[in-house]
Amino acid sequence: MISRIDLRGAAFPEGGIDRDLLPRAELDVEAALEKVRSICDDVRHRGTAALIDYAHRFDGVTIERVRVPAEALESALAELDPAVRAALEESIRRARLVHRDQRRTDHTTRVVPGGTVTERWVPVERVGLYVPGGRSVYPSSVVMNVVPAQEAGVASMAVASPPQAEFGGLPHPTILAACALLGVDEVYAAGGAQAVAMFAHGTEDCRPVAMVTGPGNIWVAAAKRLLKGRIGIDAEAGPTEIAILADATADPVHVAADLISQAEHDPLAASVLVTDSEELATAVEKELEVQVAATRHVADRIGPALAGRQSGIVLVDGLEQGLAVVDAYAAEHLEIQTEDAAAVAARVRNAGAIFVGAYAPVSLGDYAAGSNHVLPTGGCACHSSGLSVQSFLRGIHVVDYTRDALAEIAGHVVTLAEAEDLPAHGAAVKARFDWKVPLSK
Numbered sequence: 001m002i003s004r005i006d007l008r009g010a011a012f013p014e015g016g017i018d019r020d021l022l023p024r025a026e027l028d029v030e031a032a033l034e035k036v037r038s039i040c041d042d043v044r045h046r047g048t049a050a051l052i053d054y055a056h057r058f059d060g061v062t063i064e065r066v067r068v069p070a071e072a073l074e075s076a077l078a079e080l081d082p083a084v085r086a087a088l089e090e091s092i093r094r095a096r097l098v099h100r101d102q103r104r105t106d107h108t109t110r111v112v113p114g115g116t117v118t119e120r121w122v123p124v125e126r127v128g129l130y131v132p133g134g135r136s137v138y139p140s141s142v143v144m145n146v147v148p149a150q151e152a153g154v155a156s157m158a159v160a161s162p163p164q165a166e167f168g169g170l171p172h173p174t175i176l177a178a179c180a181l182l183g184v185d186e187v188y189a190a191g192g193a194q195a196v197a198m199f200a201h202g203t204e205d206c207r208p209v210a211m212v213t214g215p216g217n218i219w220v221a222a223a224k225r226l227l228k229g230r231i232g233i234d235a236e237a238g239p240t241e242i243a244i245l246a247d248a249t250a251d252p253v254h255v256a257a258d259l260i261s262q263a264e265h266d267p268l269a270a271s272v273l274v275t276d277s278e279e280l281a282t283a284v285e286k287e288l289e290v291q292v293a294a295t296r297h298v299a300d301r302i303g304p305a306l307a308g309r310q311s312g313i314v315l316v317d318g319l320e321q322g323l324a325v326v327d328a329y330a331a332e333h334l335e336i337q338t339e340d341a342a343a344v345a346a347r348v349r350n351a352g353a354i355f356v357g358a359y360a361p362v363s364l365g366d367y368a369a370g371s372n373h374v375l376p377t378g379g380c381a382c383h384s385s386g387l388s389v390q391s392f393l394r395g396i397h398v399v400d401y402t403r404d405a406l407a408e409i410a411g412h413v414v415t416l417a418e419a420e421d422l423p424a425h426g427a428a429v430k431a432r433f434d435w436k437v438p439l440s441k
Contacts, residue, residue, distance in 0.1 A: 001288055001303075002259075002271070003312045004281065007321065017328040019379060025239050025268045025310035032222035036193035040223055043197035048204050054194045055163045063169035066198075067205045068176060068187040076176035087367070088139060088178055094370035095147040102389035103151060114405035118398040124232070126156040126207065127392065128199030130214030131175055133162035133191055135266065135301065139178035140367050144374050144387060145214050146182045152392035158206060159184055160198065162191025192216070193223035200227040213387055215240075215374055234387050238377040239310070241270035242362055243331035243351075245322050245344070250275075250337035252283035254358055256291050258335060259284070261363050263305035264297055270310035274325050281313045323347055330381040333362040350382040407433065 007021065042050045051066045077085075104121040111117060129145035132138055142159065149157050159179050161171035170176065171189055179187050188206060190198055196216075202208035211232035212224060221236040242262040244255055259271035275281055288306065292298055305311060316322045319338065326334055330350035338344050341357040348354055352375030353365055365371045374387035385391075410429045417425035 001292065002285065002306045003309075004315060005312050006315045007325065008315050008317050012321075012324065017324050019328050022314065022325065022329050023270060023272050023310050023312040024379070025241075025270055025308065029218060029222050029225055029236060029238075032218050033226055036219055036222045036226060039193045040197035040200070040226060043194050043203070044201040047202075051188075051190050051194055051198060051203065054192070055169065055189065058192060058194075059163050059165065061163045061165045061169040063163055063189060065205075066188050066190055066203070068170055068189055070185060072170055073176050073180040073185060073187065076173040077180035080174065080177040084139075084174065085177070085181070088143065088181055091140065091143050091368045092147060092182065094368055095143055095372070096151065098370035099148045099151040099372070099389050102148070104390070104393055104395075112405050112408060114402035115409075116400045118400070120396045120398055121393045122396055123153040123155070124211045124392050124394065125154070126209045126211075127154050127158075128196075128209040128212045128231075129157055129159045130195060130199075130212060130216050130220060131159055131161040131171075132214075132216050132220075133164060133172060133175070134217075137172040137174050139172075139174045140373065141214060142175060142178035142182065142184075144372050146179075146184055148372065148387055148389045149213075149392050150182070152389045154392050156186075156207075157184060158186040158188060158199070158209065160188040160190045160195040162195075163189035193219045196220060196223035196227060196231075200231045211392070213374065213391065234374065234391055235376050235380060235384055236378075237374070239268035239270060240265045240333075241272070241310070241331055241377055242333045242335065243272040243274060243326050243329050244335040244337060245326050246273060246275045246277070246280060246335075246337040247319065247322075247339060248277040248280055249339045250277075250280055251358060252280060252287045253291075254361070255280070255284050255337060256287035258361050258363075259288065259306070259311075260291055260295060260302060261361070262333070263302045263311070264295075265301065265305075267301050267304035268308065268310060269301070269305040270308075271306055272311060272329065272331070273313045274316060274322050274329075275313070276316050276318050276322055278315060281315060284313065319344065326351070327382075330376075330379045332375045332377045332381065333365065335360070335362060352376045352381045352386050403432070 055061050055063050106120050108116050108118040131141045161175045163169045199209045199212045213234040215237040224233045263269050263271045327350045332352040334351035335355045336345045345354050345356045366373050372387045376384040413429050414426035
């Protein structure tokens with residue numbers, strides 16, 4: 001059901017563990033680029049008509065318009081199961097608590113008398129937020145996209161989610177209800193690369209955005225890569241992944257359940273256990289057989305995900321090697337189920353989010369921990385962060401110098417300009433003085 005990789009006794013180079021030794025899904029975004037290029041160009045030229053055509057071709061639905069009418073949003077919220085509404089409201093409340101504390105404040109530094117540099121934090125003016133559809137419905141992704149954008153002060157936002165044949169060509173009603181609950185009234189029935197192209201180029205209905213965020217499939221990732229520069233992006237999200245660093249103190253029931261929970265997303269989802277306990281590894285393998293047999297979505301998602309090359313149990317010599325492995329893997333979600341888990345978690349450098357101990361499973365973070373579940377995948381956690389308020393802010397330096405403050409540094413500016421063979425740079429400073437002003441040497 002799940003393979004083993006035995007790294008015990010292996011010698012690793014000074015630079016660390018070779019990532020190629022670790023489980024990872026094959027995701028050829030470059031190959032997908034050429035396939036999405038024509039789609040994006042078509043949306044750029046034909047706008048809404050192209051989106052309607054692609055809804056029929058890719059989603060199997062016939063729609064007459066792409067923008068979701070206001071009455072559909074209102075109806076979805078009115079008909080939402082009260083228990084689901086209560087759960088979404090609590091998820092929103094907790095997410096706001098965490099993301100509100102991420103807000104930045106402007107700061108002015110007095111460099112010299114009369115010379116200051118202020119860093120202003122300015123929100124992106126308009127963003128497009130992508131919410132996946134298809135195998136599952138993700139109202140939680142509405143929350144995770146919208147809340148940080150709102151807390152950052154983004155003035156204009158639009159949500160896109162694939163049209164569903166079961167719901168008359170509209171996105172899933174729970175998606176619509178979540179949008180309404182958050183006060184988002186601009187929602188589009190568009191999925192895949194065509195939705196990203198709609199956001200980037202604009203259509204008759206949708207104004208172009210400055211940035212696109214949110215998880216998606218390989219076609220969404222490829223469109224983000226293609227259009228990056230025209231739009232800002234959060235990340236090229238790939239299949240979801242979990243790594244669990246565990247020792248002999250971990251409960252195999254918990255570990256197996258958490259591996260299965262990520263495998264449930266997608267046949268390419270990655271579930272990785274890193275442990276120095278062969279006894280735990282064996283117990284988890286046995287527990288997987290028991291739990292998978294009692295789980296839905298086995299044939300189309302969980303089975304292929306656990307058996308795929310992206311999943312596995314990695315055996316290591318001890319905690320130090322285990323930490324090296326999880327840092328090299330740089331998981332989207334990393335659980336620490338070891339003795340003194342908090343101390344171990346504090347030593348991790350590379351992860352999208354870290355879940356500490358037996359009672360902080362990834363599924364808590366998916367819905368209601370208050371953290372964000374839009375996280376870097378495919379090893380990108382070694383250089384990138386998850387979605388946050390900061391994702392929607394730009395730092396702008398405001399430079400304010402008086403004549404005397406410029407005069408005090410002008411000589412150094414001219415010297416550096418001449419050292420770089422850029423005399424006009426120096427001349428731009430000289431032009432402000434008769435050059436008899438005493439200048440620093």
